[in-house]
Amino acid sequence: MTLNDFKKRDCSGDYIFFDGEEKAENGWEAFQRVVKRTLKGELFVGLWVVLREMIRFDIHTLKYPSEKMQMGPRYRAIHKLLRLFESGNERCIGCGLCEKICIAQCIRMETRIDEKSRKEVSEYSINFGRCIFCGYCAEVCPELAIVHGIEYENASEQRAHFGLKEDMLTPLDTFRAKEQKEFSGFGALSDNADENVKQTPLAY
Numbered sequence: 001m002t003l004n005d006f007k008k009r010d011c012s013g014d015y016i017f018f019d020g021e022e023k024a025e026n027g028w029e030a031f032q033r034v035v036k037r038t039l040k041g042e043l044f045v046g047l048w049v050v051l052r053e054m055i056r057f058d059i060h061t062l063k064y065p066s067e068k069m070q071m072g073p074r075y076r077a078i079h080k081l082l083r084l085f086e087s088g089n090e091r092c093i094g095c096g097l098c099e100k101i102c103i104a105q106c107i108r109m110e111t112r113i114d115e116k117s118r119k120e121v122s123e124y125s126i127n128f129g130r131c132i133f134c135g136y137c138a139e140v141c142p143e144l145a146i147v148h149g150i151e152y153e154n155a156s157e158q159r160a161h162f163g164l165k166e167d168m169l170t171p172l173d174t175f176r177a178k179e180q181k182e183f184s185g186f187g188a189l190s191d192n193a194d195e196n197v198k199q200t201p202l203a204y
């Protein structure tokens with residue numbers, strides 16, 4: 001293919017034009033069309049397909065909401081802020097890397113120095129109207145503090161209802177009930193992460 005062929009945007013020669021059916025002008029013509037279509041057997045084919053699916057026992061439809069879809073470990077849903085497994089403290093150290101790398105510029109955070117002269121994240125929010133769920137923030141976080149959850153049932157009056165720190169941070173009750181899994185979600189470590197660690201050579 002030459003460059004000129006490549007640049008050619010007019011592909012109308014390849015189109016297949018379909019004239020379609022003539023519109024029914026009145027009720028009698030509409031009735032005739034219904035009868036014609038019915039006698040073609042399409043209706044019965046459709047009915048047979050529905051009946052066949054109804055009596056099948058190996059259907060793959062989930063009985064939602066009693067059954068939930070199993071999401072893959074790399075599914076990127078609404079973010080979660082995790083706590084340290086041992087102490088329950090927030091993992092986030094306020095380094096700001098996630099805020100810097102976010103290509104949609106939708107992460108905002110505020111930090112302050114607490115009474116023990118330690119940096120504390122006072123506010124953390126993600127504008128989910130702008131987030132494109134690329135996962136960069138979760139991948140870059142050095143503390144594995146922010147990950148993507150697998151929650152896909154996000155019904156709310158506003159997207160902003162998911163985006164504040166208190167929405168994303170594991171609640172202490174949940175944490176105490178040991179429902180927060182260590183390193184779960186996209187951006188965290190895989191189960192076999194230890195096998196992939198390469199030891200730093202110490203002898204030169």
Ligand code: SF4
Nearest residue numbers: 102131132134135137
């Ligand atoms: S997933 Fe991507 S767009 Fe969304 S907050 Fe993280 S870095 Fe920004």
Ligand code: SF4
Nearest residue numbers: 092093095096098141
């Ligand atoms: S979530 Fe991670 S990358 Fe973002 S400020 Fe906290 S520690 Fe840093």
